[in-house]
Amino acid sequence: MMVSTRIAVLVVLACGCASGKASLKLNTGKDSAKAKALGGSTQGSSDARCRGDLPNREVSEYDTSGDNLPDVRKVFQRVGDGTASRLIMICRESDVNGDGRMDVVRYYDDEGRSLREEADRNFDGKMDLVTVYQNGQVVRQELDENHDGKIDTKIFFDQGVPQRAERDLKGRSTATQWRPDRWEYFEAGHLVRMGTDLDGDGRVDHWDRDAAVKRAEGTAAASGGSDAG
């Protein structure tokens, strides 16, 4: 994986010197294949918005780190006709750690608003954080916290603020079924209440409340709450 990625980058450079934009288009097939491979463990990054080989697409690559290797790739869609036409960025990929492999991919709609972002935070080649947007605002994040290639945490947002999280602590979820066993509730961004399913029937058996509330009440940490929820 690492080796082939290196080669792909070198090809970009070699062709880029010779013939500019045309050469960039030559490479888009490889890049989209790479992006697809990266996101295969999560979902959806086969999104065609990062493909540069479709009609009315343009691709540009940049070196932002100063090592002369491209670490940012942008895909633009031309919208409108004639003099009214303009380019809208619909995909942006970046190589955060400079190893030649894209670690963050963000997709945009035809108005240029964020649709979705996938990130490989530990640079192991597997996407572990997916952020979903609606009307340009974050509505949900899906995380692979233990980096086993499976989503184990989902965080739900309202107006950009986290409201609730669901976690699959025991890793029982499958590709088609999400089976959380912990539910967390936030107020003003702070965790205030947490329910845990101990016996795996999908229902909360034990509630914990905000640690600060517990301290104020002088209760032992282990006793938990009897909040009926």
Ligand SMILES: [Ca+2]
């Ligand atoms: Ca990288």
Ligand SMILES: [Ca+2]
């Ligand atoms: Ca990862």
Ligand SMILES: [Ca+2]
């Ligand atoms: Ca996981």
Ligand SMILES: [Ca+2]
């Ligand atoms: Ca239960």
